[in-house]
Amino acid sequence: MTISPVSTIHTALDAAGLDVEATSLHIAAALDEDLAWGPDATTLATIGADVTGTAEIVAREPGCLAGVPVAALALQITAERDGVDLDIEILREDGATVAAGDPILRATGPVRTLLTAERTSLNYVSQLSGVATATHHWAKALEGTGTAVRDTRKTVPGLRVLQKYAVRCGGGTNHRMGLGDSALIKDNHILATGSLAAAFRAVREQFPVLPVEVECDTLEQVAEAVDVGAELILLDNMSPDIAKAAVEICHPAGVRTEASGGITFDNVAAYRDTGVDYIAVGALTHSNRVLDLGFDLA
Structure with missing residues (x-):
């Protein structure tokens, strides 16, 4: 051409x-x-x-x-x-x-x-x-499983839009582009507001139509996030067995899941078999x- x-x-x-x-x-x-x-x-x-x-x-x-x-x-x-x-x-x-x-x-x-x-x-x-x-x-490692790989905000400064475009070229999907196109409630937000539920309510009240994801470390947090209405739950540094249990809590409620932390080619098969919707890989862009x-x- x-x-x-x-x-x-x-x-x-x-x-x-x-x-x-x-x-x-x-x-x-x-x-x-x-x-x-x-x-x-x-x-x-x-x-x-x-x-x-x-x-x-x-x-x-x-x-x-x-x-x-x-x-x-x-x-x-x-x-x-x-x-x-x-x-x-x-x-x-x-x-x-x-x-x-x-x-x-x-x-x-x-x-x-x-x-x-x-x-x-x-x-x-x-x-x-x-x-x-x-x-x-x-x-390719996730092909045919229903689980997609996606990026993070761990991008080279100034190259985010281009790097996230490259992720799409490679067959991945994008997480949020920045801090304003969706909300991600993490441990520091929960600590600052006093509870997961309080943090979720604060985001939902101020940004009623913004997609909200909640980072969870335990199954108890997962259940709480589902109860308060989270649309997507990030399963942070969970083992495959715990991640599978989290999926079994989330999917019947129509809540999507994303596994993140410590996932490599050596253990990706175990995580894809949990049924998570996404596997987050920061290394796609940061290293x-x-x-x-x-x-x-x-």
Whole structure:
């Protein structure tokens, strides 16, 4: 799919559910960061202004993609700053799985522009594809069980919207985006208000239509949260056996459940067999390994 001119890049971002203006500002700041100490000295010294060429972003290892149109936009913004044109072609869509050696994106134009944009472009697509790849592994482990993997707010500062988009590309679902789109009553809120019920009533009175999740450490708290009307209960650091008992309290009442804390690939089978609706994995965004991608001139 050829995505020049820029309007088509914007269409690709819109289709991904990403705000074009916000993404553009983020990329511009990343480019400014890379050029804060001066222009690309190595490229200016070694590449003539009239030299053109083609570069490809290529997978160095298998993975699941996210952020390809973001990488394309980084290239496009750099071209606009340089006052030149690039022909950009997306070769693999976000959400696709790739093998080592697969080309992902191709751009043709002035080599100075291509190399100036190289690292910023790669940083986005590598980081986001790392999130998508990790999520994809979890989603495959839960496939067919009715349990979904989802993220947390443990995101890299400034990258939350993009990282949560990458989770969706990998087959996961999103928890709340921030502090205001749903309420999550945790132990500190319960301690501050005096009881779980008091904390729930306080949230419900001030925000009557906001979804409310309650974090519970014990089955007694689970029963109390169900009684007060919680819609979703986070089962915090519960063993699989206790989590299963919690599900048996919640599901007959129509309350969804989310297991969180200490869940790894080694024990995920035990947790998925409890019947929980979600398994929360903070590592999807806070400590994932980037996908190894290269930027190669033809």
